[in-house]
Amino acid sequence: MRLVADAYRIADDVLFSGAAEVDRTGAIPATHWSAIAEAGLFGIAAPADAGGPDLDFAQVIEISEVMASGCLATAFTWQQHHGVVISLATTANNRLREGLFAATASGALRAGVAYAGVVPTPPRMRATRLDGGWRFDGHAPFVSGWGIVDLLQISARDADTDDVLAAILPIEQPPDAITVTPLHLGVADATRTVSLAVTGLVVPDDRIVSRVTLDDFFATQNTGVRINGTLPLGLVRRCAALLDVGGHPRAARALRDRGSTIRTALDAGLTDAATLIAARADGAQLAVDAAATLIAADGGKALLRGAHPERLAREAAFTLVAASRPQLKELLVDRFSARPGARTP
Secondary structure (H helix, E strand, O other), rough: HHHHHHHHHHHHHHHHHHHHHHHHHHOHHHHHHHHHOOHHHHHOOOOOHHHOOOOHHHHHHHHHHHHHOOOHHHHHHHHHHHHHHHHHHHHHHHHHHHHHHHHHHHHHOOOOEEOHOOOOOOOOOOEEOOOEEEEEEEHHHHHHHOOOOEEEEEEEEOOOOOOEEEEEOOOOOOOOEEEEEEEEOOOHHHOEEEEEEEEEEEEHHHHHHHHEHHHHHOOOOOHHHHHHHHHHHHHHHHHHHHHHHOOOOHHHHHHHHHHHHHHHHHHHHHHOOHHHHHHHHHHEEEEEEEEHHHHHHHHHHHHOOOOOHHHHHHHHHHHHOOOOOOOHHHHHHHHOOOOOOOOOO
């Protein structure tokens, strides 16, 4: 499949070759985005009946993992885009779909998401019905891609019914109702992550892309967690490749074998949330182990700022918390604090 082959090429020749500079400068170059767009990789999640490439889910997962092996900051920002493509492809809001879908699927418009405000109870983001639209109020603590994306899909819970609404807004000129606070990350700072405070944001009905019950919203979250699981496994791919180059094929093979086991468990977890969260924790733990293996193999030079092992170790830490859930956090805390040889649930 051409899209899969192009993902491998871009991950190695464009993303990985520039990853150290992205990390140093905190900026993703325009050439990354143009290469991804030209290859058609912004539209991989678009369904065939909407004009998409008709990839199966396994191919989408492989592409996502490979892209994460190239540059974590680029891949994480790019991953947010696919949820918006799916929303536009499936929305009943024909006018919104006709106006935005083609440009979003092609990458002519880049998109981000702010949905974490609806996950906790009570929610951080509420929507109140107005005549002809909605008023959004609340807080989105971590939103990536600010200054990179053109569109933001922001989600909130209906103050009366607890249904989850999602709106797609242009953000080239943020409205006065949104206060933006930049967050400076110790790793993947190029994701341009910010915190948003929303006060009295009026969203007309023609910008609403979806409305679902809270139960239906959470029923779709397993897919998002599975895609997020490609981040640590992408880092494992890169660490194993560098170990091969450095003359440590046995260690590389062992890491790949562990990754294959976790990948199988993640796939099984699509229908079992507990299995999925455990496998996602396994993936994050393996990313940390893989980076540590690479540092041990490379020795003192691995600690030089900007060296691939040093950066990958920080990126492995990123996968411990990126798009996390309370259950995942608790599981990782238990695992990393357990005495050697002890088993955790």
